[in-house]
Amino acid sequence: MSKAIPAPALERHGLSDEKLRWMLRNMQMQRTLDNRGFQLNRQGKIPFATGSEGHEGIHAGAAAAFERGKDILVPYYRDIGLCVGVGMEPRDALLSMFARGADVSGGRQFPNHYSHHRLGILSVSSIIAAHCPHAVGAAYAMKLRNETGRAVLCSFGDGATSEGEWHEAINFAAVQKVPIVFLCENNEWAISTPRTHQMAVEDIISKAAGYGLPGVKVDGSDPIATYAVVAEALDRARSGGGPTLVEATCYRFLAHTTDDDDRTYRTRDEIERHRHLDPVPRFERLLLEAGVVTTDDLAAMKKDVLAEVNRVTDETEALPYPHAHEIYTKVYEGAYEPWL
Amino acid sequence: MSKAIPAPALERHGLSDEKLRWMLRNMQMQRTLDNRGFQLNRQGKIPFATGSEGHEGIHAGAAAAFERGKDILVPYYRDIGLCVGVGMEPRDALLSMFARGADVSGGRQFPNHYSHHRLGILSVSSIIAAHCPHAVGAAYAMKLRNETGRAVLCSFGDGATSEGEWHEAINFAAVQKVPIVFLCENNEWAISTPRTHQMAVEDIISKAAGYGLPGVKVDGSDPIATYAVVAEALDRARSGGGPTLVEATCYRFLAHTTDDDDRTYRTRDEIERHRHLDPVPRFERLLLEAGVVTTDDLAAMKKDVLAEVNRVTDETEALPYPHAHEIYTKVYEGAYEPWL
């Protein structure tokens, strides 16, 4: 077994130790919530869960670049770490998994379909790419109101780029130079469809030029690099420089969801070959080697995260489902009655 | 007034004198049919017409590259010259303007919405870009059946590139390498919407790289150059080399349709500044100077075209409308009856 290669000096792009630790904790939180979802599903406690293992670097990096109280996030269902990173409570993730009445969607949506008006997380549906035009509309609102210093961060997968609505959204954003960053989390797969069946190009950023916006590709397993690229793009957007397409590469280590069986379309071997891209151990090692955390810190952090997730799991599990009659509410403003 | 600059040697790309004269006649036919439509509209004989003045070079060039009996054309409503160029009779254009029962759509469609199964002209609707996926499907059929030596030519305007269905069609074509040429007739306008409001790029071919297919831009006022580019692209497609995006530039000299008043959004001056792009006088001069036609030939050709258009105008005008009960036919195969 070879000795550890000495770590290169930490390129921290202005991130303080505290912020770096915050990012690491975010990644551990995501991984823990992920695992919790799959675990609850296997235990038969929830019918469905979606995991994001492999996306943690993107989420922590992008979340670190997001300005709370100003920016708006328009995420997709893989963005558990990103949503927690911009202020959503882990408790909310569990509420959504358990479909409790206190869930922000009132138990209506699938897990991982977040929405938090107060935090600036736009409500999204399951329909791939349908949220991209919404993100552009939100960015347009900022522009119309001259709210410089604000921007929208809109994320989606590699598969989403094939949808017509994605195309239309990006084109409009470029024409109107709205303050938005399009963040593609390219994990090489759309359920069972590999990138090569999805598009005839290597790089998603090759699409940027045709819309007239800059495209930047980044190794999404590296949260600091992702932070740097997303922060720069958000800054450009916030100061009137218009939209950017960011492609952050990663690998989806889990099956698409608990309903998927990925052994039908990829080998265990392929997955293992990508293990070096796993952002969590990589970032742990990096921060350890740079002395940003100690082994003890790390153990404490993990324990703390697990304790929090355990606590909110127990708390939320004990909460009630929404009442059946809730099905009739929030169809339109006001009472349901007149709208038969 | 300056003397005529000596013409450069004719770059004929293998086109014979006969074929060049055929192309010129096609352009004159288009212009004459165009004018006839607007004229009939002004006379109150037809409620609606669409003109393509400025597009003649693209149509003649692309039609010359099309192989009758093999290739398939999936045109759009501006393609009167292209459709006539691949074999449609001028009579059919008039039947469609007059909405006669003998029209290929049975008087159902607007003028210029052609369809000729026998000639390989796919039926298209008015819905912008909706025909692009159909073209890809037709090309896929050729590929599946191993029909090398055949390709699809699919045309559309600059505005059409904004539609999601355009995006999805091109992407699929590139992934599956189907035998197709996408021909964008970039006339700078989509009704009143200038290119700058439609997209944030100068060149439509800048979009090609993002799909992984070659993009070639050509001066569409030059029918020979257009021929060369489209012929090469069709050849590549026919021999298994996959799709190409061709951008042929031109200028729309008329209002969008007889229903449009283009003075609301562009000056007469702008139009005049583009007169030098008018492909018809340009090509006439070129062929005259190269000795491919004489002044007498030209006069005879014009007379002949006009005579034909006059004849088919009179002939088709005299034909009856479809019978009212035709409205109930061709909803499904067989009788209307069971399908209440």
Add this chain to the structure above:
Amino acid sequence: MAVAAPTTVMNNVEAVRQTLYEALKSDERTLIMGEDVGARGNVFLITKGFLDEFGPQRIIDTPLAEASIVGIAVGMAMEGLRPIAEIQFADFIYPAFNQIVGEAAKTRYRSNGDYTCPLVIRTPYGGGVRGALSHSVSIEALFYHVPGLKIVAPSFPADIKGLLNASIDDPDPVLFLEHKKTYRSVKGEVPSGHYTIPLGKAEVKVSGDQLTVVSYGLYVHQALEAAKRVAADGMSVEVIDLRSIRPMDRTTILDSVRKTRKLLIIHEDNKFGGIGAEIAAMVVEEAFFDLDAPIRRLCGPDVPAMGYALPLEEEFMISPDRMADAMREMVRF
């Protein structure tokens, strides 16, 4: 509607135009977006001059892409604007179906009220204008099944103003349908100043006691003409202008049917699965024993479109003569 304010006579185009203008003037959150709404002033000249007055940020000439016209408007609405999106012709709304049905109509519901979608989508629909297969369609029945959406289809200038104002004020998405044949052919008094007509309220245009006719859009005008003709034969027909399709004014319809005991529904849209189906089903559910005759639907034929050729279009459309015949038959039944 009893409005005392001074009135002006205008056609339906002018009513739409004036209402939009006043909305833009009075609320800076409003904006108009669509194809050719800028310099061209919309293909029917509804927004003519708006670009100069309100600027390109509030009068947005969009790219040619309907899904995003609606989808971007949804995002604007979620973020506090009051977008008024235009689909140039109703026939072109299909690419936006996902954004209307899947997104706009579900925004409030899926977020449990955390987000709302105060959006108006205006579009000209309907035939009789030689619009052929792709510029003549009626789309209301493709959308009226969708909870979360509201649909309005006024016929008179004063209703257009009141209902468009109400739609713009409404906190939920509204599909606002303008019958293009009425744009210039229908004129009427329109009260000055701001007023609204509540969504979901039909109006009895003419009282009668032998037959209830329910219609909307262009055909309200033809039905009124037909009712006048049969009145000359001594027949008393009540004509209801539905105005709103969803919510539907069950009370006004049921009250009328309970009085006249007969119902004729007239619409231009195809019959099978059209608005008339729900009206008939609702009435038979609620007022079965009040009916003296089968409910009849006089509707567009079940074919994909009206054709361009005049006889094809005429065969599709229902003339006041045919309406009067149906009224006579039902009164005599």
Add this chain to the structure above:
Amino acid sequence: MAVAAPTTVMNNVEAVRQTLYEALKSDERTLIMGEDVGARGNVFLITKGFLDEFGPQRIIDTPLAEASIVGIAVGMAMEGLRPIAEIQFADFIYPAFNQIVGEAAKTRYRSNGDYTCPLVIRTPYGGGVRGALSHSVSIEALFYHVPGLKIVAPSFPADIKGLLNASIDDPDPVLFLEHKKTYRSVKGEVPSGHYTIPLGKAEVKVSGDQLTVVSYGLYVHQALEAAKRVAADGMSVEVIDLRSIRPMDRTTILDSVRKTRKLLIIHEDNKFGGIGAEIAAMVVEEAFFDLDAPIRRLCGPDVPAMGYALPLEEEFMISPDRMADAMREMVRF
């Protein structure tokens, strides 16, 4: 349907799978296209193994883009292939609305028969599987108003086979709806060999003379269960499985209603503007004087979706108990 051939017991997934397999085997113009239909074998494993046997040219894993899945299939169909396009879940069909309603359904009509569009679009729909807001929708009423389209929604494995065969053979576009809750829960005898069941024919599943129940999809099974329960109370209910939604089998419905004189329509889809509206309107038009009671519709509530939480889903769905109650009320009426 009287079939003498030997039969095998299978569930609905297997029936779809076997029929597709035989179509691919017997006609090289057929192909399957959709998201994850290749190596994954479709998310319900319907096409498992097909890729290996028929190759990637006939089992096409498409990009994630529904408008083009249908639109490209339309072009294939116009050019002589027999594409079977899959929309992974019915909730994702909205982006393809333009291609289905605006294009596929109008191809024959707009070309005056010069082109046809023999296309099958299959999609799993319906709830009761904890699919939440975006994996539970019923879509039939969004399409059944569209002339030029046919819609099939079978409930039993043998019907799936016969109707899917007929749909693939059909020269016009067919939307083939598979209730996903019936995929593995419903089993039945399926005849071997190739056979078709004509589109547009309903089937009387149980004869009765006091009440006609019309339903389709999952609820046919629940309605049969409910009918059995009320039979124990001595009530005789006739249950009709609609099977095809468009064309609709008016004859079978009317014959039954003329016999039982009462009609209850049951569907999972929202009530307002749903399939039941047209059935009720048609019956009241054609058989008004044969009715002894108001037609009743027992349908999904008019809310945008069923929720993920169990009580929300249960409140949306109609149990056999509730069906039996409605049957009893109507028989006693």
